[in-house]
Amino acid sequence: KMNVYPSLLEKKQHGQKAFTVLIDPDKVDSSSLSLLVKSANDNKVDYFFVGGSLVVSDHLDECIEQIKKESAIPVILFPGSPSQLSKHADALLYLSLISGRNPELLIGQHVISAPFVKKSGLEIISTGYMVIDGGAPTTVSYISGAAPIPSDKAEIALCTAMAGEMLGHKLIYMDAGSGAKKAITEEMISIVSKNIDVPLVVGGGIRDAEKAYRNCKAGADVIVVGNAIEKEPSLLEEMAAAVRGVSVVK
Numbered sequence: 001k002m003n004v005y006p007s008l009l010e011k012k013q014h015g016q017k018a019f020t021v022l023i024d025p026d027k028v029d030s031s032s033l034s035l036l037v038k039s040a041n042d043n044k045v046d047y048f049f050v051g052g053s054l055v056v057s058d059h060l061d062e063c064i065e066q067i068k069k070e071s072a073i074p075v076i077l078f079p080g081s082p083s084q085l086s087k088h089a090d091a092l093l094y095l096s097l098i099s100g101r102n103p104e105l106l107i108g109q110h111v112i113s114a115p116f117v118k119k120s121g122l123e124i125i126s127t128g129y130m131v132i133d134g135g136a137p138t139t140v141s142y143i144s145g146a147a148p149i150p151s152d153k154a155e156i157a158l159c160t161a162m163a164g165e166m167l168g169h170k171l172i173y174m175d176a177g178s179g180a181k182k183a184i185t186e187e188m189i190s191i192v193s194k195n196i197d198v199p200l201v202v203g204g205g206i207r208d209a210e211k212a213y214r215n216c217k218a219g220a221d222v223i224v225v226g227n228a229i230e231k232e233p234s235l236l237e238e239m240a241a242a243v244r245g246v247s248v249v250k
């Protein structure tokens, strides 16, 4: 069952980009979720991320069970806190907020939740999580109590990602935060991706297929979109096509 990370590595080896839809359990009900999942199936979305900085509602489990019932697309937990665990998911992004200097989010919460995480049986994907300034405070930047990396300081992002990789993280996730005003620049994506070997996940404030395409060209391996698709579900199709369009066909 532990095959999400190997699938990411394999895509990267073959020059294929992955498109991920972020689902915030607070923002869907079972009928909107059904429509979204159907569209994701039709457009061959690669992964679902489920979670968010704040999950207020208590239907995370239900939401994931429904996705698993209606789709074969792997479900990866993207937890804002250790309470966002579900045994119905396929894998867990085990996030350490390496861009911040809040020890709780670097290691403290991991220590507290380790026995539960281990017992969950989920595939654990150690992820160096980097929050990049998105032009205005986002939920993640506020909740984390940690300064994001300034959007024009590509060299800070670069050194942070390099350190994260050398510390053993299996993924680097650069996130401008959900609903970010400004998405991460291609310049930053390009510098970081050229200097790490692990897959690079990029998300936050991606609103159109063009930006998704340019991010992939710049070196992102996985594109994550939440907000834009929540607001305009028809965007899913063009975005998935744009991401696939960058893949090297072999």
Ligand code: 1GP
Residues within 6 Å of the ligand: 022, 175, 176, 177, 178, 179, 180, 202, 203, 204, 205, 206, 224, 225, 226, 227, 228
């Ligand atoms: C947020 O990277 C994700 O953590 C996706 O952001 O909702 O802005 O697409 P959006």
